[in-house]
Amino acid sequence: xxxxxxxxxxxxxxxxxIADHLKTMIDRGALTGGYRLPGTRELAQxxxxxxxxxxxxxxxxxAQGYIVEKGRSGSFVAIRPPRISxxxxxxxxxxxDLASERPSPGMLPRKAVTGLLRSLESLKExxxxxxxxxxxxxxxxxxxxxxxxxxxxxxxxxxxVVTGGGIEGLSTALAALRALGTTKLWVEELTFPDIIPMxxxxxxxxxSLPLGEEALVDRARSIGxxxxxxxxxxxxxxxxxxxTFQARQELLRLGERQSFWIIExxxxxxxxxxxxxxxxxxxLDGAERVLYIGSFSQLLFPGLRIGYGLLPPxxxxxxxxxxxxxxxxxxxxTQKAALAFIVRGGLDEGLRRLRSLLKxxxxxxxxxxxxxxxxxxxxxPQGGIYLWLDTTPRDGEALASAARAAGVAxxxxxxxxxxxxxVAGLRFSVSRLDGLALTVAVRHLKExx
Numbered sequence: 001x002x003x004x005x006x007x008x009x010x011x012x013x014x015x016x017x018i019a020d021h022l023k024t025m026i027d028r029g030a031l032t033g034g035y036r037l038p039g040t041r042e043l044a045q046x047x048x049x050x051x052x053x054x055x056x057x058x059x060x061x062x063a064q065g066y067i068v069e070k071g072r073s074g075s076f077v078a079i080r081p082p083r084i085s086x087x088x089x090x091x092x093x094x095x096x097d098l099a100s101e102r103p104s105p106g107m108l109p110r111k112a113v114t115g116l117l118r119s120l121e122s123l124k125e126x127x128x129x130x131x132x133x134x135x136x137x138x139x140x141x142x143x144x145x146x147x148x149x150x151x152x153x154x155x156x157x158x159x160x161v162v163t164g165g166g167i168e169g170l171s172t173a174l175a176a177l178r179a180l181g182t183t184k185l186w187v188e189e190l191t192f193p194d195i196i197p198m199x200x201x202x203x204x205x206x207x208s209l210p211l212g213e214e215a216l217v218d219r220a221r222s223i224g225x226x227x228x229x230x231x232x233x234x235x236x237x238x239x240x241x242x243x244t245f246q247a248r249q250e251l252l253r254l255g256e257r258q259s260f261w262i263i264e265x266x267x268x269x270x271x272x273x274x275x276x277x278x279x280x281x282x283x284l285d286g287a288e289r290v291l292y293i294g295s296f297s298q299l300l301f302p303g304l305r306i307g308y309g310l311l312p313p314x315x316x317x318x319x320x321x322x323x324x325x326x327x328x329x330x331x332x333x334t335q336k337a338a339l340a341f342i343v344r345g346g347l348d349e350g351l352r353r354l355r356s357l358l359k360x361x362x363x364x365x366x367x368x369x370x371x372x373x374x375x376x377x378x379x380x381p382q383g384g385i386y387l388w389l390d391t392t393p394r395d396g397e398a399l400a401s402a403a404r405a406a407g408v409a410x411x412x413x414x415x416x417x418x419x420x421x422x423v424a425g426l427r428f429s430v431s432r433l434d435g436l437a438l439t440v441a442v443r444h445l446k447e448x449x
Contacts, residue, residue, distance in 0.1 A: 136162025
């Protein structure tokens with residue numbers, strides 16, 4: 001039963017007060033599409049008004065498209081078209097979404113998820129409520145250790161901590177570094193935008209390095225003790241770039257020689273397109289000062305919020321201390337679900353499927369862009385979900401604005417720049433659109449650009 005505040009005797013008729021309050025709850029998402037509203041008789045009794053009043057309120061809402069009346073079945077909140085992102089993950093009213101990082105429904109491993117939910121039914125009641133250690137459920141940690149081996153990482157079990165997704169892992173890593181005396185974080189001049197406010201919230205100064213590989217390595221020679229470098233070595237966000245083996249080795253040597261830490265964000269590192277492996281930075285010799293952050297939340301299992309950190313020995317205690325203060329142990333049920341997903345083969349199957357699906361989408365997008373815009377540089381990535389379009393000399397923000405007017409959502413390069421500045425580039429994401437929709441989106445862009 002809904003409770004609606006009414007001012008009897010006020011200038012606004014009661015039926016309109018009811019309608020206005022329900023509209024507010026629908027607009028704000030408190031009442032979602034498909035929700036069954038109380039019958040007009042029930043609502044009239046609950047609010048101590050006449051049934052005519054509630055019937056008039058519902059009639060007004062139906063006329064304005066807020067609800068749908070289905071005879072004896074009742075009145076339901078209308079299902080509205082989804083709002084599609086026009087920023088990295090923001091809001092907008094676009095039908096062709098090349099900006100969002102959220103996976104399309106067809107990417108999710110539905111069969112594996114359905115199977116693991118059935119497997120959870122066999123758990124004993126006590127297993128749902130048993131507390132989990134701060135480092136994570138033992139069985140899940142063992143499964144993640146074995147998975148790390150597939151990434152070429154010689155994982156030591158006591159160095160692995162289960163986290164509630166990649167964002168929690170990054171936030172905890174930054175706070176742990178600050179607790180160890182780190183005062184400055186270096187990022188690439190185009191980078192994952194959320195890392196900046198996260199670092200600043202921990203009291204870290206944030207400086208930038210060039211994006212080009214040679215310049216990046218050269219400038220990294222100025223990073224010193226008490227500082228840290230944040231990197232996305234594989235399938236970079238936003239540019240899709242992958243660091244070469246030689247650059248990775250040199251950055252590791254510099255970190256060891258100059259005593260700075262490296263945070264490796266490997267969120268998309270497993271989504272390579274080819275059969276050749278793209279080794280994690282953490283898998284190489286000399287990676288003792290690397291804090292590795294992995295996650296299954298972004299594409300494989302967005303609602304589960306599971307990630308993990310592989311920590312240098314001296315980092316484990318500060319990392320766990322921060323987790324204990326801010327987050328506490330991850331839900332046992334969530335970890336049991338993740339373990340079942342891995343054990344039943346959902347992770348391996350999902351990775352194989354996604355690699356093939358993403359490659360097909362990226363090939364189609366890159367080909368369409370190259371044909372439509374020969375004046376721009378189109379460099380397909382080796383994996384991941386992002387393609388960077390260098391739009392020199394045209395400003396990416398102006399092009400993104402023109403795209404929005406045509407119903408296509410793109411992420412302007414300015415969103416990823418540190419320090420903030422205009423950027424002649426755009427980030428395309430293939431996580432939402434497939435097949436013909438990608439071609440149609442590029443056709444719209446050609447018309448407006």
